[in-house]
Amino acid sequence: xxxxxxxxxxxxxxxxxxxxxxxxxxxxxxxxxxxxxxxxxxxxxxxxxxxxxxxxxxxxxxxxxxxxxxxxxxxxxxxxxxxxxxxxxxxxxxxxxxxxxxxxxxxxxxxxxxxxxxxxxxxxxxxxxxxxxxxxxxxxxxxxxxxxxxxxxxxxxxxxxxxxxxxxxxxxxxxxxxxxxxxxxxxxxxxxxxxxxxxxxxxxxxxxxxxxxxxxxxxxxxxxxxxxxxxxxxxxxxxxxxxxxxxxxxxxxxxxxxxxxxxxxxxxxxxxxxxxxxxxxxxxxxxxxxxxxxxxxxxxxxxxxxxxxxxxxxxxxxxxxxxxxxxxxxxxxxxxxxxxxxxxxxxxxxxxxxxxxxxxxxxxxxxx
Amino acid sequence: xxxxxxxxxxxxxxxxxxxxxxxxxxxxxxxxxxxxxxxxxxxxxxxxxxxxxxxxxxxxxxxxxxxxxxxxxxxxxxxxxxxxxxxxxxxxxxxxxxxxxxxxxxxxxxxxxxxxxxxxxxxxxxxxxxxxxxxxxxxxxxxxxxxxxxxxxxxxxxxxxxxxxxxxxxxxxxxxxxxxxxxxxxxxxxxxxxxxxxxxxxxxxxxxxxxxxxxxxxxxxxxxxxxxxxxxxxxxxxxxxxxxxxxxxxxxxxxxxxxxxxxxxxxxxxxxxxxxxxxxxxxxxxxxxxxxxxxxxxxxxxx
Amino acid sequence: xxxxxxxxxxxxxxxxxxxxxxxxxxxxxxxxxxxxxxxxxxxxxxxxxxxxxxxxxxxxxxxxxxxxxxxxxxxxxxxxxxxxxxxxxxxxxxxxxxxxxxxxxxxxxxxxxxxxxxxxxxxxxxxxxxxxxxxxxxxxxxxxxxxxxxxxxxxxxxxxxxxxxxxxxxxxxxxxxxxxxxxxxxxxxxxxxxxxxxxxxxxxxxxxxxxxxxxxxxxxxxxxxxxxxxxxxxxxxxxxxxxxxxxxxxxxxxxxxxxxxxxxxxx
Numbered sequence: 001x002x003x004x005x006x007x008x009x010x011x012x013x014x015x016x017x018x019x020x021x022x023x024x025x026x027x028x029x030x031x032x033x034x035x036x037x038x039x040x041x042x043x044x045x046x047x048x049x050x051x052x053x054x055x056x057x058x059x060x061x062x063x064x065x066x067x068x069x070x071x072x073x074x075x076x077x078x079x080x081x082x083x084x085x086x087x088x089x090x091x092x093x094x095x096x097x098x099x100x101x102x103x104x105x106x107x108x109x110x111x112x113x114x115x116x117x118x119x120x121x122x123x124x125x126x127x128x129x130x131x132x133x134x135x136x137x138x139x140x141x142x143x144x145x146x147x148x149x150x151x152x153x154x155x156x157x158x159x160x161x162x163x164x165x166x167x168x169x170x171x172x173x174x175x176x177x178x179x180x181x182x183x184x185x186x187x188x189x190x191x192x193x194x195x196x197x198x199x200x201x202x203x204x205x206x207x208x209x210x211x212x213x214x215x216x217x218x219x220x221x222x223x224x225x226x227x228x229x230x231x232x233x234x235x236x237x238x239x240x241x242x243x244x245x246x247x248x249x250x251x252x253x254x255x256x257x258x259x260x261x262x263x264x265x266x267x268x269x270x271x272x273x274x275x276x277x278x279x280x281x282x283x284x285x286x287x288x289x290x291x292x293x294x295x296x297x298x299x300x301x302x303x304x305x306x307x308x309x310x311x312x313x314x315x316x317x318x319x320x321x322x323x324x325x326x327x328x329x330x331x332x333x334x335x336x337x338x339x340x341x342x343x344x345x346x347x348x349x350x351x352x353x354x355x356x357x358x359x360x361x362x363x364x365x366x367x368x
Numbered sequence: 369x370x371x372x373x374x375x376x377x378x379x380x381x382x383x384x385x386x387x388x389x390x391x392x393x394x395x396x397x398x399x400x401x402x403x404x405x406x407x408x409x410x411x412x413x414x415x416x417x418x419x420x421x422x423x424x425x426x427x428x429x430x431x432x433x434x435x436x437x438x439x440x441x442x443x444x445x446x447x448x449x450x451x452x453x454x455x456x457x458x459x460x461x462x463x464x465x466x467x468x469x470x471x472x473x474x475x476x477x478x479x480x481x482x483x484x485x486x487x488x489x490x491x492x493x494x495x496x497x498x499x500x501x502x503x504x505x506x507x508x509x510x511x512x513x514x515x516x517x518x519x520x521x522x523x524x525x526x527x528x529x530x531x532x533x534x535x536x537x538x539x540x541x542x543x544x545x546x547x548x549x550x551x552x553x554x555x556x557x558x559x560x561x562x563x564x565x566x567x568x569x570x571x572x573x574x575x576x577x578x579x580x581x582x583x584x585x586x587x588x589x590x591x592x593x594x595x596x597x598x599x600x601x602x603x604x605x606x607x608x609x610x611x612x613x614x615x616x617x618x619x620x621x622x623x624x625x626x627x628x629x630x631x632x633x634x635x636x637x638x639x640x641x642x643x644x645x646x647x648x649x650x651x652x653x654x655x656x657x658x659x660x661x662x663x664x665x666x667x668x669x670x671x
Numbered sequence: 672x673x674x675x676x677x678x679x680x681x682x683x684x685x686x687x688x689x690x691x692x693x694x695x696x697x698x699x700x701x702x703x704x705x706x707x708x709x710x711x712x713x714x715x716x717x718x719x720x721x722x723x724x725x726x727x728x729x730x731x732x733x734x735x736x737x738x739x740x741x742x743x744x745x746x747x748x749x750x751x752x753x754x755x756x757x758x759x760x761x762x763x764x765x766x767x768x769x770x771x772x773x774x775x776x777x778x779x780x781x782x783x784x785x786x787x788x789x790x791x792x793x794x795x796x797x798x799x800x801x802x803x804x805x806x807x808x809x810x811x812x813x814x815x816x817x818x819x820x821x822x823x824x825x826x827x828x829x830x831x832x833x834x835x836x837x838x839x840x841x842x843x844x845x846x847x848x849x850x851x852x853x854x855x856x857x858x859x860x861x862x863x864x865x866x867x868x869x870x871x872x873x874x875x876x877x878x879x880x881x882x883x884x885x886x887x888x889x890x891x892x893x894x895x896x897x898x899x900x901x902x903x904x905x906x907x908x909x910x911x912x913x914x915x916x917x918x919x920x921x922x923x924x925x926x927x928x929x930x931x932x933x934x935x936x937x938x
Contacts, residue, residue, distance in 0.1 A: 065842050067376060085845040086854075092846045098839035102861045111857075112847030163848065381769065387762035388775060391755035391822055395778045398819035399790065402797035403781075406789075409796055419799070470692050473682070477689030480680040491931060496696050498873075498927040500880040502897050503916040506904065507699035510706070510714050510913075517702055520715045550696065569679055583682055608786025610883050615904055625788040632795060632887070642796065645789045652786055 011041040011076065013167055013199040014062060019071035021057050021223075031057040033223035034071070039167075039201060040216075041076075044193045046202045048210040049220035050246065055203045058220075059169050062201065063092050075166070086115070091160035092169040095176070097152045099144040105155050106131070106140040112163040130158040133192070150181045157189075161196065170202045174209065186213055207247045211235060219243045236294075239280050240367040244292040251298070251334045253291040253308075253363070265365050267291065270330035273307045275358075279365035291363040295337035298358040300324060300348070306355015308334065312348055326354060403649075410642035418636045428639035432647055449627070456623040459538060459613075460606035463545040464553075467602045468595070470546070471553030475594075476587075478554075479561035490558065497551035505615050508547050512540060536618035544616040545606050552605070553598040560594030561587075593662075600659040604652050624648050700920065707913035714910055724914040733899060734915060741879055741895040744810065748817035749825070749875040755818075756825035756870055757863070764833040782820035790820065791887035798888055808890040816888045817878045824877050825870035828934055832866025869933045872926045880923065 014037070021032040032054045039045045047055040060066045061073060064085035073081050080088055091112065099108050109130050113123045131137045134154035139147055144155065153173060160168055170189070174182045190213050193200045204210055210217050211231040218228045219242075227239040238244035241252070258266040258274060265279045267289070277291055303309050310328035317340075324336045334356060348354070410428050412420040433453075435446040478489040496504060511517050512534040519531035534540050564587065572582040588595075610625035617623070622630070624644065631641030707725070711718030728734050763775060782790065798812045836859075844858045845851075882897040889898060896915060903912055 063842075063846060065845075084851075085842065086848045086850055090846070092843065094839045094843055096837060096839055098837060098843035100840060100844070100858060111844070111849075115844075115848040115850075115853060159843075159847065380766075384762040384766065384769065387758040391759040391826075392775070392778060394751070394755060394815065394819050395781065395822060398794065398815045399781050399785075400778055402793035403785070403789070405797050405800070406793040470688060470695075473685035473688035474692040476682060476685050487935075491928070492693060492696070494931070495924055495927055496700065498876055499700075499920055499923045500882075500897060500916070502880075502882045502900060503703070503920060504700070506900070506912065506916060507703040509904070510703060510908075511699050513715075515713070516715050547695070547699070550692065554692075566680065573677075573679055579682060604784075605786065608788050610788045610791075611901070615901075625786070628788055628792055629887075632792065638796065641792055645792045648786055649789050652784070656784060 012038050012074075013041040013043075013076060014039040014201070015072075015074045015077075016058075016061075017072045019058070019061065019073060020069045021054075021061060021066065022069045030223055032061070032068070035223075035225055037218060037225060037228070039199060041199055042197050043215040044190065044200045044202065044213060046204060046210040046214035046217045047220055048204060048207060048217050048247075050205055053220040054223040055205075055220050056171060057223075059092075059171055059201065059203050062167070063090055063169055064088050089163075089165050090167045090169060091163060091165040092171065093156050093160045093173045095171045095173065097156040097173075097176075099152055099155055099159070101144055104141050104143060105136060105147065108144060108155055109159045109162050111159065116163060126162055130162045133161070133195075134158045149176055150185070153177060153185065157192070161192070161198070164196075165198060167199045167201060170200060172203055172205070174204075175206075182209075189213060211247070219246065221246070237278055237280075237364050238292055238366070239283075241290065241292075244364070244366060249295050249335065249337075251293045251295065252366075253293060253332070253334075254330070255289055255291045255363075255365075257286050257289055257365075264361065267363070267365070269307055270328070270332075271306075271308050275307055275363065276360045277363035277365050278361050280367060283365075283367050290366045292366055293334075293358055293363050295323070295335045296321075297362045298334070298336050298356050300326075300336055300338070301355045301357050303353045303355045306357055308356040310334065310354065310356070312350055312352045312354050315348065315350065324348070324354075326356060328356075406642045406645055410639055410646055412639050414637045414639050416636075418632070418638060420638050425639065428637070428643040431637075431640050432643050452622050452624060452627050455538070455621065456607055459541055459545065459623065460603050460609075462542050463549065463606045464599050464603045466542065466546045467550050467553040468599060471550055471598060472557055472595070475554050475557035475561050478558055479564065486562070493551050493554045493558075497555075501548050502611055502615075504548050505544050505612050508544050509535065509615055512543065535616065536620050538617075538621055540616040541613050541621055541623070544612040545609060548612060549602045549605060552601040556597035556601060557591060557594040560591040560597075564590055596659060596662050600655055604655055607652060607655075608648055703913050704917045704920070706910050707917045709910050709913075712909050714908060714913060724910040725918075728911050728914045728918075731911070733894070734896070734911075737894045737896045737899040740810070740893065741897075744813050744817055744895060745875050745878040747814045748821050748878040749871050751814070751818040752821035752874045753825045753829075753867060753871040756822055756829055756874075757867055759822075760826055760829040760833050761859075764830050765836075765838060779826055780823050783823050787883040791884045794884060795887040802890070810893065812888050812890070813885060813893065813895075816884055817881065820881070820884060821874035821877050825874040828869040828873060828930075829863065829866045831934070832863055832869075836862050865933045869930050872930045872933075876923050876926050876930075879919070 016035055016037045019032055019035040019037075020030070023029040023031060035054075035058060037058075047058060049055050057066070061068050064080070064083060068081070072079060075088070075090070100111065103111070106127050110123045110127045113126055118126075127140075128137070131140060134157055136151060136154050136158065139151060139155075144152060147155070153176075156173070173189075174185050177185060186209060189200070189202075202210075202213065211234075214231055216228060216230055217234050219226045219234060221242050227234060227243045229237075234243065235247055238247065238250070244250040244252075253269065255267040255269050255277070258268050260266070260279065263279055263281055265277050266274060267277050268274050269291075308328050308330075310326040312324060313327045313333070314323075314325040316323045316325070319340070321337050321339045324338070326334045326336065328334050336356065409420055411424055411426065413423050413425040413427065415421050431446065431449075433446055433449055434443055435449075436443055474493075478486055478493070481489055509516075513519075514531040514533065514535065516535075518534070519528075522528045523531065534543075568586055568590070569582055572586040577585060607623075608625055609623060610629065613621060613623040613626055614629075617626075619626075625648075628641050628644045628648070631637045631644065635641070706714045706717070708720050708722070709717055710721035710723060759775075759779065763772070794812075794816050798816075802808055802812075840862070841854050841858055844854045849857060880897065881895075882901055885895050886898050886901065889895070894902065896919060900912055900915060
């Protein structure tokens with residue numbers, strides 16, 4: 001059983017079973033192909049995937065802007081499918097921010113509380129609190145068109161947080177910001193999530209954003225979830241080729257299964273050398289498989305010591321690190337990444353014969 | 369579960385038709401419905417003092433282009449009607465042509481102004497368009513009547529002794545229609561001209577084209593949809609014009625619109641008036657359909 | 672003096688023609704306005720400045736009645752057509768294609784496509800039937816007819832405004848616990864307001880300016896300003912007509928400029 005901070009059993013905030021969404025048309029478009037997901041209370045959960053993978057559709061179903069074709073959707077154990085958006089204790093930070101242009105910053109932030117019929121004094125107090133939280137206090141009476149993009153982003157966030165929702169949905173909220181502001185807001189969002197204790201469901205196509213901010217990540221493709229796990233899990237142990245390819249750079253190696261022991265598999269590489277690799281519990285691959293090895297998880301050694309042998313085709317200098325492209329003798333190619341420091345000088349040159357090694361359990365057996 | 373989306377769709381559809389109901393009711397009562405009744409009337413016999421007799425008759429449709437000679441009882445072309453049809457088409461085409469010759473350079477002129485000035489120039493085109501058609505016709509009338517400004521000035525300068533008779537001629541009708549419909553030519557041409565990427569013009573000159581060649585080979589093909597739209601927008605109302613030929617033509621130079629009115633006034637032949645109306649409507653619809661086809665083809669090619 | 676460089680935007684003669692066009696568009700109107708202040712009774716020979724034709728138009732009972740009638744009809748027609756156009760725009764904008772959509776659009780745009788004379792004749796026939804059947808000959812016929820042909824003019828700017836509106840604003844409001852009515856009242860309507868005002872103004876101008884349909888639909892003694900003027904054109908024209916025209920022009924120009932500003936406004 002997964003356990004929360006302090007050993008309390010975790011509550012499930014949002015739970016979806018076999019959630020499908022098909023848009024009618026010629027031909028019909030299947031945006032979600034039966035999604036099962038459990039998002040825990042008080043977690044920073046990210047939906048990651050390329051555009052069109054269904055992540056925004058899933059978010060809009062949770063918000064209630066659209067209705068699923070079939071399936072169930074529960075919040076803390078109760079179905080929310082019959083509740084319109086204004087009856088769901090869920091708030092959204094829109095990609096376009098969707099700030100009301102005819103209202104001031106403070107009026108925007110207070111809107112949700114006003115709609116809930118809260119007394120004026122309480123609204124004013126909460127608005128002040130929220131503006132302090134996102135550091136916008138001086139801007140209270142500005143029109144939303146008079147503030148910068150970063151500030152609009154903060155107002156959108158404050159507006160969604162003000163009614164103290166159980167779940168906050170964020171639809172690529174950082175995509176319109178420039179690089180430096182985006183970095184700052186990533187930390188800011190993480191801070192807000194842990195301070196408020198609200199469940200954040202964050203949609204992004206930016207893998208780095210997902211890896212830095214999330215407690216858990218769901219990688220989506222073509223309307224279904226390919227893998228759910230913590231950032232380390234996803235990065236170090238991708239379950240399948242799509243995940244390995246979408247997040248970071250990966251080398252794919254042909255190999256043959258030679259036996260297994262729980263999540264460890266003995267594999268034979270194309271060079272005939274043997275090593276061990278990790279595999280998912282729920283898969284039972286046999287025979288020919290594909291292994292994934294991250295470029296920074298392998299090292300260059302002398303030809304004789306390597307698990308794989310080949311010729312150095314290209315050396316590309318990147319400042320912080322150097323990439324080595326190796327033509328392996330089985331005809332595939334392999335990229336290694338090694339950190340630079342001023343005291344290491346380039347000993348190798350193009351055409352040299354080299355060996356490649358990586359530790360036991362570093363390689364990951366991919367699901368077919 | 370599957371019923372969820374469907375029942376919501378049904379609710380949305382019901383809501384949509386409820387919202388549309390008031391507008392459609394008014395339109396059925398004061399636009400579409402009367403048109404259908406007009407169609408029915410065109411198949412009835414005329415009443416003695418206007419109105420209709422409720423008996424089926426195709427006489428009205430015969431009389432649109434044919435007439436029966438009273439003395440010899442033979443069927444012949446209705447010269448009066450045909451000459452009015454011909455005049456309507458001729459004057460409308462000439463109006464369209466003049467509007468094009470004047471409107472194209474004007475639209476080009478506005479489109480080549482700095483961005484900040486363009487809206488102001490366009491406003492100058494739009495203002496006359498939204499002002500009373502009768503007043504504008506009247507303004508032109510005052511200009512060209514025998515005792516009007518043009519003749520007064522010419523006589524004052526000693527160029528002529530007698531005023532030139534311009535009013536109540538086909539020329540006057542064309543002047544009047546060009547004057548009132550010119551904005552309709554400028555608007556769509558400007559719309560497509562504004563989107564014209566002038567680096568294409570630069571590329572034209574770069575490849576040794578002269579000014580005229582750039583105009584003919586680069587600019588014109590690119591703004592053709594606007595030219596077609598403008599021509600249709602001028603041609604259609606010209607064909608159905610009523611006020612301008614009545615005021616400028618003075619009852620001598622009838623166009624279809626005036627012929628139709630005549631059937632409800634002195635002519636007292638409502639079915640013929642109805643048949644003529646439907647004929648005019650049909651011609652206009654054909655023009656509009658041709659236009660939509662042309663515009664659609666353009667979209668496909670550019671899409 | 673250095674010769675001017677090659678201007679790629681220039682086309683020989685185009686500027687001259689354009690200037691001639693603007694001159695041609697405005698010169699008759701300007702003359703019309705100028706002669707409305709003529710102290711003589713000619714519309715071509717200037718005899719000095721005077722307000723006499725404005726005074727005489729003001730004191731002309733027929734003009735007074737026609738003015739009041741025009742205004743009553745225009746106010747009602749603008750009000751009715753704008754109201755139904757708002758509802759229709761809400762129903763037809765930002766939705767997926769629906770059954771009957773092309774018929775609805777054809778009906779709404781019909782007054783723009785069918786020649787005015789045809790509509791006028793059709794209304795004459797239809798209303799003549801109703802007049803015989805009911806005996807009622809009041810202003811309602813004109814108000815109905817004007818409301819109908821004003822609908823597309825009110826509908827188009829409202830629809831344009833709605834289409835330009837960010838759908839996520841309304842979703843954001845719903846997300847923040849606003850009921851559908853509250854969303855409409857607090858978000859949609861304030862955003863839509865400039866479009867509604869623009870549509871109403873356009874409808875008002877269109878109704879005020881109509882000649883053809885009014886001429887055919889009106890019962891005896893129901894002249895509006897334009898049909899009164901059309902009748903006067905058959906007689907000897909005095910600058911009184913110019914004076915009335917100038918007032919109507921002023922109203923139209925003011926409303927059209929206000930409309931342009933309104934429809935450009937972002938919020």
